[in-house]
Amino acid sequence: MNRALAIRPNPAWWELIRVEARQLTAFRMDVAFSLAAFGMQLYVVRAIWEAVYGGRTEVAGITAHTLLVYLTISSLGSWFLPNRAGWVIQERVLSGDIALDLVRPFHYLKQVFAQSVGAKLATVPLLVVFVPVAIIVGSLDPPSL
Numbered sequence: 001m002n003r004a005l006a007i008r009p010n011p012a013w014w015e016l017i018r019v020e021a022r023q024l025t026a027f028r029m030d031v032a033f034s035l036a037a038f039g040m041q042l043y044v045v046r047a048i049w050e051a052v053y054g055g056r057t058e059v060a061g062i063t064a065h066t067l068l069v070y071l072t073i074s075s076l077g078s079w080f081l082p083n084r085a086g087w088v089i090q091e092r093v094l095s096g097d098i099a100l101d102l103v104r105p106f107h108y109l110k111q112v113f114a115q116s117v118g119a120k121l122a123t124v125p126l127l128v129v130f131v132p133v134a135i136i137v138g139s140l141d142p143p144s145l
Contacts, residue, residue: 021119
């Protein structure tokens with residue numbers, strides 16, 4: 001088998017990526033509620049850690065501000081880089097639809113991968129909205145020049 005033919009992208013990948021991206025952006029209220037939940041999560045994390053530090057500026061060599069910046073960045077990562085592939089496969093197995101997926105001519109794991117790529121691409125424009133919330137509510141300082 002020619003190796004160049006084995007790694008050539010299937011045109012169906014692009015369609016799966018496009019469909020998944022459109023599906024995630026179709027529900028605007030979900031985006032609004034996700035933004036509100038993200039802001040509340042950052043506020044609660046900040047309040048808890050400010051209470052833990054109790055007015056001290058440093059614990060075990062880590063300043064409160066540094067810790068809050070790391071927690072804000074990790075929260076952004078958890079909101080924008082979740083991997084739903086495991087959940088998708090689990091739902092398909094439980095419903096029995098996995099049998100139909102496995103007999104299709106397009107490899108099932110490649111389908112799930114293309115859907116994951118589409119989901120990631122759909123969240124990129126949302127960073128324009130979520131990063132300012134992280135700067136305001138969390139302790140994410142804008143980059144210094």
